[in-house]
Amino acid sequence: MASRRRKPAGKAQISLVVNGEPTEVAFSPHKTLLEVLREDLGLTGTKHGCELGECGTCTVLLDGQPVLSCLALALACDGKRVETVEGMARGAVLHPLQETFADLGAAQCGYCTPGFLLVAKALLEENPSPTRDQIKQALAGNLCRCTGYLKIYEAVELAAARMQGEEAEAKEETLYGRR
Amino acid sequence: MLRLPPFTYLQPKSVRQALRMKTDAGANGMYVAGGTDLYPNMKRRHQEPKVVISLAGIRALGRITGGTRGSELSVGAGVTLTELHTHPRVRNGYSALARAAELVSTPVLRNMGTFGGNICLDTRCNYYNQTYEWRKAIDFCMKKDGEICWVAPSSPRCWAVNSSDTAPVTVALGAEFVLVGPDEERLVPAARFFRDDGINYLTKHPHEVLTEVRLPPLDHWDATYWKLRRRGSFDFPVLGVAVWIKWDGGLVADARIVLGAVASYPKEVPEAAQLIIGSELEDDVIEAAAAAAYKPSKPMDNTDFGLAWRKEMTRNYVRGTLQELRTRRKD
Amino acid sequence: MGGAEGGSADRRSGGLVHRSADPANRRTAEPALRVVGTAQRKVDAVAKVTGQTLFADDLFLPRMLYGKLLRSTQPHARILCIDTSKAAALEGVKAIVTGQDLPIPFGILPVSQDEHALCPERVRYIGDPVAAVAAVSEETATQAVELIEVEYEPLTSITSVQQAVATPEPRIHDYGPHGNLHKLINLEFGDVERALAESDYVREDLLFYEGSTHLPMEQHAAVADWSADGKLTLWSATQTPHYVHRALTKVLELPASRIRVIACPNGGGFGGKSDVFNHEIAVAKLAMETGRPVKITLTRDEVFYCHRGRHPTLMWVRTGVTKDGAIKGMHFRSLLDGGGYGSYGVASAYYTGALQTVTYNVERYKFQGARVFTNKAPCGPKRGHGTPQPRYALEIHLDKIAEDLGKDPAELRLKHLVSPDSITANYLRVGSVGLETCIRKVTEGAGWKEKYGKLPYGRGVGLACSSYISGAGLPIYWNAMPQSGVQLKLDRGGGVTVFCGSTEIGQGSDSILAYIVSEVLGVGVEDVHVVTGDTHLTPVDLGSYSSRVTLMTGNAALQAAERAREILARNVAAKLEVPMARLAFADGRVFDTEGPHNGMSFAAAVQLSEAAEGTVGTVGSYTPPDSPGRYRGAGVGPSPAYSYTAAIAEVAVDAASGIVVVPKIWIAHDVGQCINPVAVMGQVEGSVYMGLGEALMEEMAYRPNRNVIQKMPSMLEYKSPTTLEMCDVVTYLIEDPDPNGPFGAKEVGQGPLLPVAPAIANAVYDAVGVRIDEVPITPEKVLKALKKKEKGEEPRYGPHSFPEIPWPEPIRVPPPWEGGDGRAVPAGGAAGGEGGAETGHPAISPAPTAPSVPSPSSPERQH
Incomplete structure (x- = not known):
């Protein structure tokens, strides 16, 4: 019986700026950015739900723009800036979106959360005061099975208001419902 | 994973x-x-x-040039779908294309996917777009690794469907594609870029690079694109209708109606377009054109939704697109 | 406490917004609740928004191997031969196991021990695992499974319930009452035929609820580690570590004491991770074979093959009412497509008939249920377990009855609500019932009176109500132990650690423990540390299913905390020389209520107690109260408390295409008492979302003519609503406390899903006058019904027949108001046949002495 041998593929090496830090990483050349982040850089905050570009879970920011890390070849990211959920907080201070996602229950199981946070961050950088409809459109590439999205919209709106300098708080109805 | x-x-x-x-x-x-x-x-x-x-x-593939008064618009094939639909000249003058691009998949995917990629999109079929193990369980299909087209088992051909949103619009607009090969560069009209075959669905030679799409100058024409699908995001079209109309003083001087996602290529329905030429898009004319487009619309059972309903929606969508164009008639 | 202007420091110390007290609505013992009822961050919220939560696939252990399962490409076949030699020869392959290595069957229910980790001789659906490989990388493992050659002898496959009923051979399993019938149920509470005959009006309907799947964003994953001293550790994305523990013990033949199961936080469960899965056992076996850690992470299509989702259910219902709409008798039949294995299916089948009686008074009730085997992925429990289907049927049926009687559907329901603190015809003991308030809130909020029957063509509103259990009254395997246990450790520094076997699946079960302990002991929520879901460290809790966690772990935590409070109070009272009853626990202090300066810090109180009595720790546990039902089958349906929901959907129907859009839903849910209102909101909104998906687009579809393969096992083709399909939701939280709930709390995780689909169906009727007696309500179905309406035919889309089922003799139980005592009356000469099992969970779990699989002579085989 012929033994099939895997060809030992040489590793590729690239330079990235990951969450602000210049990083060199070596990996099998056919790996996706998702795999390199999780397996070679230990950044498991980036999750995956299908690996086919059909759910948005693995979204990271590449040069500030949301991309599907499951469909981005890591080799193609050489020299680029990558931002993952691990890079959102400034030291121990959470990003306003992280604060509002935590407070409003916009993260339930938390699995899709990193993707939503990063898309929302990119949205607010481009459009600091998005309407509800603009938020829906921007987040239309991320599936969440827990929340029904409503708390996510409210969290984005609240964070947007705070980032604009308003002393905004969650509406009572958001936290307590109607009675 | x-x-x-x-x-x-x-x-x-x-x-x-x-x-x-x-x-x-x-x-x-x-x-x-x-x-x-x-x-x-x-x-x-x-x-x-x-x-x-x-x-x-390749930087050259990422440019958008021309499109100003009287000149054609040249769009590099490497322009992302996001760049395409947000570009002011595309949005203003070529809104049907902007709309089609904006309706592709999701915002995140559009940041990656390109115009050229969407035009060359592999044909799709829900017997084909499955994992290797799944396909193995049905003994594969004609398009890959197998013998039979499960959509039409007695058919000698593959019926995978062209699922591009931008492709029908390029055909409707009469765009031309620049194909560069090792020895020559050629200009191919969009309508001749696609083939009615689920496997060999492009006339492009595999070694050629689609570098550029040339869109005709703005000149009293108007166009639109409607997309039917289950969800407002993610989903490929189960029917696309792209319509281009050249106006002449309130009358339709020329027209093209193209159906997407009902065949292996963007299917032009000249028999429907003929009916509106010379008209003011009166209700009965629109109805006749919708009926004429309905007849040759022959979706197969290889996407979401049932084929009978998709066929039926052809009538609604052709009617809807024509009504839309009538309301913003360009003199 | 964080005021409306509270910054982050305030936010840490308490609620997000201090809500004005609403004493009118409170029936709880505690007059002033400090934590309970206040919106809080969940204890794991920061970890989740920073990406620090470790899900099972995030675990990377030194020397870890990657496992992969080979799955069947045949829907029904005998395995003739498995040749693993080529795979074994592949470099990097460390172990291969097949069914021969794991011969002992398992199953979540004691009566359905019909699964093998790897099929030894027969496969029963496409995706049924037959071999497993461990290799140095996932790629190598994938390559290796493809090199395994399996020779199958195909068997006739069963593709539908109709075929299963009509085709006794080949049997998919060799147990069950007959052929491919897995379970038959026939229960009668009073003479329903007579009740129907005496009714003013009788209506009959047929409905169908299509199957759907959970689609958690996280694909299942498990990591196993085997140490040389014979100890096994399994980390898994499971909702039920205790049941996984039991199954591993059985299949691997290891002492339970040497197996440790750790439930990682689940990236979504919805019931889909509450079975014991093949990969969990296979990965453990691979770790034992290799002596190295092994991880298996399923791909998305494998998650679809695991399924255990909503049973496709065909239903027939016949109800007799008075002119006033009072239900004199109801006869309900359900037929469930179970797929290839038992799973929770026997319970699911019972649930399709259990809760019809807890919303509106039903004088006499008859339920006949059947579950069949087919060669599809096994069905099991999905959010609402077995009850969304009959709820869909019942609420549409009632809507039709209301129209037939010329009554407003809201008024009809309001008139005949079940009374609080009552017992139903099928012996379910109902406690608090906030349904009336729920109906009033949504009808007022939605403008029901102004809209119902009055909106222009194409717009409509529909109402539906529902109820759900707060945990099942009985565990799924027979035992007399508590369903939930909690241990509390009090630290000298003032910290409190809660240990509980419950499983965090995103619903906030970890947080519930912290809030309740914090409430009772007066320490900050952030001073309570929670350790859950670890069979080595935590006392057993049965798991995150049946909406049992808040009520059961909450009660266990409450008991443990009260016992700790007692210890501290005893010692502080002695020291301060005040009566124990005068002590208060709040703001991290223990003090005299009559002189608050007279007190000490909580930490000092712990130190004092530890000095006096030794290490301070307590336990608490919870066992649900006995249910009044004493007949065979009475085990499914009882619950310590029932939640109630009412929903109104507004729809826009495009008559030209049949496309239904739902712009808004008003929903009121009686949760008894919110522990954390913002978490309750999340469960309501999430339930609406999932209900919306099931109502409009989600569908577990197969290609029966193509090897019974799943049509669309992908995120793209299984249609989960995006942000653009989700409707606006107006949520009313109703608090009608139940004495059995901690602080009066009842469930919220599942109940609010139930009324969504029927409310939408009823709204579609209000909009365009067609009945869609089947989910999903697709444009194709609506358009077909509209065309029938145009032609003057019955304006309806739905099933037309219910197959003949060889029902067994009914178990007859007179309802309480006809002198019944919860026991079955002896069936003509066969006394005791059904009434015999009076304890435990007779339907799904035989008493300990009985065989785990029913034998031919068992009462399961009645004809």
């Missing part, structure tokens, strides 16, 4: 370099642009290139 098979990744800086790499790689080589079509397909082993040649680093 579903992973890519091993391959060699090449990153040329020019089209010429890319062509050379492709010549060297031969049949084992494939071009990739955004990767949003090829990589999922590779993960499910629809395509198994040993060499992947990325066009993403």
Whole structure:
């Protein structure tokens, strides 16, 4: 019986700026950015739900723009800036979106959360005061099975208001419902 | 995790370099642009290139030029769908194309997927766009690894469906594609770029690079695109209707009606377009055109929704697109 | 406490917004609740928004191997031969196991021990695992499974319930009452035929609820580690670590004491991770074979093959009412497509008939249920377990009855609500019932009176109500132990650690423990540390299913905390020389209520107690109260408390295409008492979302003519609503406390899903006058019904027949108001046949002495 041998593929090496830090990483050349982040850089905050570009879970920011890390070849990211959920907080201070996602229950199981946070961050950088409809459109590439999205919209709106300098708080109805 | 098979990744800086790499790689080589079509397909082993040649680093493919008064608009094939639909000149003058691009998949995917990639999108079928193990369980299909087209088992051909949103619009607008090969560069009208075959669905030779799409100058024409699908995001079209109308003093001087996602190619229905030429798009004319487009619309059972309903919606969508164009008639 | 202007420091110390007290609505013992009822961050919220939560696939252990399962490409076949030699020869392959290595069957229910980790001789659906490989990388493992050659001998496959009923051979399993019938139920509470005959009006309907799947964003994953001293550790994305523990013990033949199961936080469960899965056992076996850690992470299509989702259910219902709409008798039949294995299916089948009686008074009730085997992925429990289907049927049926009687559907329901603190015809003891308030809130909020029957063509509103259990009254395997246990450790520094076997699946079960302990002991929520879901460290809790966690772990935590409070109070009272009853626990202090300066810090109180009595720790546990039902089958349906929901959907129907859009839903849910209102909101909104998906687009579809393969096992083709399909939701939280709930709390995780689909169906009727008696309500179905309406035919889309089922003799139980005592009356000469099992969970779990699989002579085989 012929033994099939895997060809030992040489590793590729690239330079990235990951969450602000210049990083060199070596990996099998056919790996996706998702795999390199999780397996070679230990950044498991980036999750995956299908690996086919059909759910948005693995979204990271590449040069500030949301991309599907499951469909981005890591080799193609050489020299680029990558931002993952691990890079959102400034030291121990959470990003306003992280604060509002935590407070409003916009993260339930938390699995899709990193993707939503990063898309929302990119949205607010481009459009600091998005309407509800603009938020829906921007987040239309991320599936969440827990929340029904409503708390996510409210969290984005609240964070947007705070980032604009308003002393905004969650509406009572958001936290307590109607009675 | 579903992973890519091993391959060699090449990153040329020019089209010429890319062509050379492709010549060297031969049949084992494939071009990739955004990767949003090829990589999922590779993960499910629809395509198994040993060499992947990325066009993403070729700056020339990322430009949008012209489109001002009287000149044609040239869009590089490497322009992302996001860039395409947000570009002011595309949005203003070529709104049907902007709309089609904006309706592709999701906002995140559109940041990666390119115009050229969407035009060259592999035909789709829900007997084909499945994992290797799934396909093995049905003994594969004609499009890959198997013998039979399960959509029409007695048919000698593959019925996979053209699922591009931008392709029908390019046909309707009468766009031309610039194809660059190792020895020649040729200009192909959009309508002749696609073939009615689920497997060999493009007239483009595999070694050629689609570098540019040329859209006709603005000149008293108008166009629109409607897309039918289950959800407002993610989903490929189960029916697309692209309509182009040349106005002449309130009358339709010329028209093209193109159906997407009902055949292996963007299907032009001249018999419907003929009916509106010379009219003011009166209700009965629109109804006749919708009926004429309905007849040749022959979706197969290989996408979401049932084919009877999709066929029926052809009538509604042709009617709707024509009504839309009537309301903003250009004199 | 964080005021409306509270910054982050305030936010840490308490609620997000201090809500004005609403004493009118409170029936709880505690007059002033400090934590309970206040919106809080969940204890794991920061970890989740920073990406620090470790899900099972995030675990990377040194020397870890990657496992992969080979799954069947045949829907029904005998395995003739498995040749693993080529795979074994592949470099990097470390172990291969097949069914021969794991011969002992398992199953979540004691009566359905019909699964093998790897099929030894027969496969029963496409995706049924037959071999497993461990290799140095996932790629190698994938390559290796493809090199395994399996020779199958195909068997006739069963593709539908109709075929299963009509085709006794080949049997998919060799147990069950007959052929491919897995379970038959026939229960009668009073003479329903007579009740129907005496009714003013009788209506009959047929409805169908299509199957759907959970689609958690996280694909299942498990990591196993085997140490040389014979100890096994399994980390898994499971909702039920205790049941996984039991199954591993059985299949691997290891002492339970040497197996440790750790439930990682689940990236979504919805019931889909509450079975014991093949990969969990296979990965453990691979770790034992290799002596190295092994991880298996399923791909998305494998998650679809695991399924255990909503049973496709065909239903027939016949109800007799008075002119006033009072239900004199109801006869309900359900037929469930179970797929290839038992799973929770026997319970699911019972649930399709259990809760019809807890919303509106039903004088006499008859339920006949059947579950069949087919060669599809096994069905099991999905959010609402077995009850969304009959709820869909019942609420549409009632809507039709209301129209037939010329009554407003809201008024009809309001008139005949079940009374609080009552017992139903099928012996379910109902406690608090906030349904009336729920109906009033949504009808007022939605403008029901102004809209119902009055909106222009194409717009409509529909109402539906529902109820759900707060945990099942009985565990799924027979035992007399508590369903939930909690241990509390009090630290000298003032910290409190809660240990509980419950499983965090995103619903906030970890947080519930912290809030309740914090409430009772007066320490900050952030001073309570929670350790859950670890069979080595935590006392057993049965798991995150049946909406049992808040009520059961909450009560266990409450008991443990009160016992700790007692210890501290005893010692502080002695020291301060005040009566124990005068002590208060709040703001991290223990003090005299009559002189608050007279007190000490909580930490000092712990130190004092530890000095006096030794290490301070307590336990608490919870066992649900006995249910009044004493007949065979009475085990499914009882619950310590029932939640109630009412929903109104507004729809826009495009008559030209049949496309239904739902712009808004008003929903009121009686949760008894919110522990954390913002978490309750999340459960309501999430339930609406999932209900919306099931109502409009989600569908577990197969290609029966193509090897019974799943049509669309992908995120793209299984249609989960995006942000663009989700409707606006107006949520009313109703608090009608139940004495059995901690602080009066009842469930919220599942109940609010139930009324969504029927409310939408009823709204579609209000909009365009067609009945869609089947989910999903697709444009194709609506358009077909509209065309029938145009032609003057019955304006309806839905099933037309219910197959003949060889029902067994009914178990007859007179309802309480006809002198019944919860026991079955002896069936003609066969006394005791059904009434015999009076304890435990007779339907799904035989008493300990009985065989785990029913034998031919068992009462399961009645004809």
